[in-house]
Amino acid sequence: MKYLLRFFFLLFLTAVLSGCFGAKQLQTRIMATARPDSVCRIAVLPFDNWTNEEQAGVIAQRIFYGALVNSGAFEVRSEGDVSLFRLRHRLAPGALLGKFHFTDLQEKLQLDAIVQGRLTEVGSLSGRGADEVPVVAVQLQVYDVRRGELLLSTFHHRWGDDYRKVMHFGTVTTLTGLFDRMSDEIITDWIERGLGNCQ
Amino acid sequence: MLERFYLAFGQGLILLIALFGGALSVSAQRVALLPMADYSRGLDGINLPFTREVEKALTDLGVEMVQHEHVLRFMAENRLRSFSYLDSFLVQKMGKDLKCAVALIGTVTEIGGRKPVLGLTFTAMDTVSGSPVWSETGATGIAEQARFLAIGEPQTVQDLAAPLLGKLLGHLGGTVEAGAIPNERSYQLAGMQLFPAYVRGREKIEATLKIRFLHAEPTMVAVESNQRRTYLEQDPQTGIYQGRWWAPQQDGLYPLDLILEWGAGRFVERVENISSFQVINQPPGLEIKVKKALQLDNQQAFRSHILILPKILDIKPMARWALDIRTAEGVLLTTQEYEGDMPERMVWEGRGGEGYLLSDGKYEITLHVWDLAGNHSSDSFMVVMQRHAPQIKAEILTRQGKKLLQVASLPGPVFLFESWSLELLSEHGESLLQQNGRDLPLVLEFVPVAGEEKLFLNFTGEDRLGNRLEQVHMEITVPELKPMKKVPQVDSWVQDF
The missing domain is CATH 3.40.50.10610 (ABC-type transport auxiliary lipoprotein component)
Incomplete structure (x- = not known):
């Protein structure tokens, strides 16, 4: 009887813990030749918007830019400097950068890395046990501009109720709030991997 | 408590x-x-x-x-x-x-x-x-x-x-943690424009520089290329700096540096590679290949469409291209001009500028291309468009009391029948003549049915481009026999003799 009770207790614990540690939504792939610890000066290019939400790309870019500044780990180039660079090179959001662009980013803006992003899903979903919750999926790429190479690529996907604690408490109901939380998670992950090492 | x-x-x-x-x-x-x-x-x-x-x-x-x-x-x-x-x-x-x-x-x-x-x-x-x-x-x-x-x-x-x-x-007053990238430059380079940026040797280039300074403006602003310096003048109204110079003769890409000079101390700041211009003297070179056309009697011909494959021999930035269509006599039917690069392939279905199909005949197609420096190349080719088989004319002749069928092509098409077959039918459907052949005109003898005034011809032919002609039950009138002149019978004196 005692062993049976222990067995059921362990079964219950496993069930509870497996519920808590679901599939990880943040995936970062770092290049084998990357040198993330040398990245300090960074800028954010406008995000490419693959969704039907018209202004989602610029909103996400501005929130992510704010999160980078707020992290205190990076020296972030102002959005205006990046806009003028894009204007000079006539670069649309999501445009592929060439060697010449990387050279110019390094020389004119003294950057170590540049972030390019792509929003793949933005919207609201119902049917997850709560009222409508926002959902965002984003892919970010960090390029080492000094070497002209991809440094890392991150994919992150979240629903507003991923942050639910008890009942409806903790559920994020706004896209801004959700993207801000996701930005913090992404930047924390990058810092853990060695980025933002400003000496 | x-x-x-x-x-x-x-x-x-x-x-x-x-x-x-x-x-x-x-x-x-x-x-x-x-x-x-x-x-x-x-x-x-x-x-x-x-x-x-x-x-x-x-x-x-x-x-x-x-x-x-x-x-x-x-x-x-x-x-x-x-x-x-x-x-x-x-x-x-x-x-x-x-x-x-x-x-x-x-x-x-x-x-x-x-x-x-x-x-x-x-x-x-x-x-x-x-x-x-x-x-x-x-x-x-x-x-x-x-x-x-x-x-x-x-x-x-x-x-x-x-x-x-x-x-x-409420957090705004908190400690500033983020590092700042020092801005070493005390000016904003809003833009440098060269017109034209692609030139032929010894052509004039005009430069416009939009720059704003945080502190005192420099006493001299210049651009330097190939160790040749041009000073820019400031427009007092707009504050824009402008200058012009002649491009060097030699082909090549010429990067420009910006030189800023301040005061009597001649403090100079150089901004490297601010812009560039390119000298191009050679025309781009153009060759046309034509696909889907048949080579007949040393002429290119088609009946449906041709594929035009232009090839730029020396790849340079292109400004525009144009297409001309002329008749064999040199009359210009249409000319169309487009900006940017020439497409890799074009399909011509024999239509003119307004989209209508042109009549069958011989045409000269010319392609022109201009690079950004204004150098021009062109190439042209002649092509015969024949979308219809030749038409025929059939008639019955009578010679020496014999009935003859004569079939000939009407004038116009460049390429005639390569093969044909015909059948001549009486008014009541009786087959009078069957024949296959290659060339026209032809004359064939047949035996008519007595008293019939009409005959019918079934003709099928195909020209060298594959255009087919099918004439079914083509009515042909049989000409009446001209009555022989009656020779008056004169009583001969010989009989009586």
Whole structure:
């Protein structure tokens, strides 16, 4: 009887813990030749918007830019400097950068890395046990501009109720709030991997 | 009881310090608040009522604000439409002109909706370095503010705004943690334009430079290429620098450096590779290949369409290209001009400029191409378009009392029948003649049915391009036999003889 009770207790614990540690939504792939610890000066290019939400790309870019500044780990180039660079090179959001662009980013803006992003899903979903919750999926790429190479690529996907604690408490109901939380998670992950090492 | 009172008092004190502690440190700084961007009103949307609310919230926190009208005037003077273009230079200039330590930009990322939400993000820019040094994002919605028994629950966006602004801006006075990228340049290079950027040797180039300086303007501004320096003159009205020079003769890419010279001390700053121009003297070279055309009698011919494959021999930036269609006699039927690169392949179905099919015949197609320096190349080819088989003419002849069928092609088409077959039928459907052959005209003898005035011809033919002609039951009139002249019978004297 005692062993049976222990067995059921362990079964219950496993069930509870497996519920808590679901599939990880943040995936970062770092290049084998990357040198993330040398990245300090960074800028954010406008995000490419693959969704039907018209202004989602610029909103996400501005929130992510704010999160980078707020992290205190990076020296972030102002959005205006990046806009003028894009204007000079006539670069649309999501445009592929060439060697010449990387050279110019390094020389004119003294950057170590540049972030390019792509929003793949933005919207609201119902049917997850709560009222409508926002959902965002984003892919970010960090390029080492000094070497002209991809440094890392991150994919992150979240629903507003991923942050639910008890009942409806903790559920994020706004896209801004959700993207801000996701930005913090992404930047924390990058810092853990060695980025933002400003000496 | 007393312990509880001390505890509550202590907590209240901590709360007060937390609320106003930040504001105290900010109050020492003068802040310029730019109009709040509002993406719910489009990419360039601004929200002035909300800007005033933010201004009020900051003033309530004890922050010294630059007057809103002064900020708007600064934006107008510096042609700053949205802060997507607020670069580090303009932030520094804002600090200098408006005498502020911080430029605060804010964005309304979400507002309103069925269940009202409000999303805001703020970024503070340090006007000494021109870099962003602080940022905060926050959002809330009615759904997130559910309270016990719904007492004091916010109902509108305005109800959401005040606590959210207090929460976000209360941190503004906190320690600045983010590092700033030092802006070593005291000027903003808005743009350098060369016209034309691609030239032939010894052609004139004009340069326009838009540059703004934070402090004193340089005494001399010049551009240098290939160790040749050209000084630019400033237009006193627009402040734009302009200059012109002659391109060198030799082909090649010529990078330009910008030279700025200040004062009697001749302090010189060189900005390398600010722009470039290219000298191109050779025309691009053009060759045309034609596919889907048949080679007949040393001529290219088609009946449906041809594929034109232009090939640029020396790849250079192209300005425009054109297509001419002329008749064999040289009459221009259409000419069409397009900007940009020539397509890799073109299909011609024999249509003219307005889309109508041209008549069968011989045409000359010419392609022209111009590179950005204005060098021109062209190539042309002749092609025969024949979309219809030749028409025929059939008639019955009578010679020496014999009936003959004569079939001939009508004049016009370049290529005639390669094969044909015919059958001549009597009025009652009796086959009088069957024949196959290659060439026309032909004359065939047949035996008519006596008394019939009409015959019918079935003809099938195919020309060398594959166009087919089928004539079924083509009526042919049989000409009447001319009555023989009666020779008067003269009684011969011989018989009587």
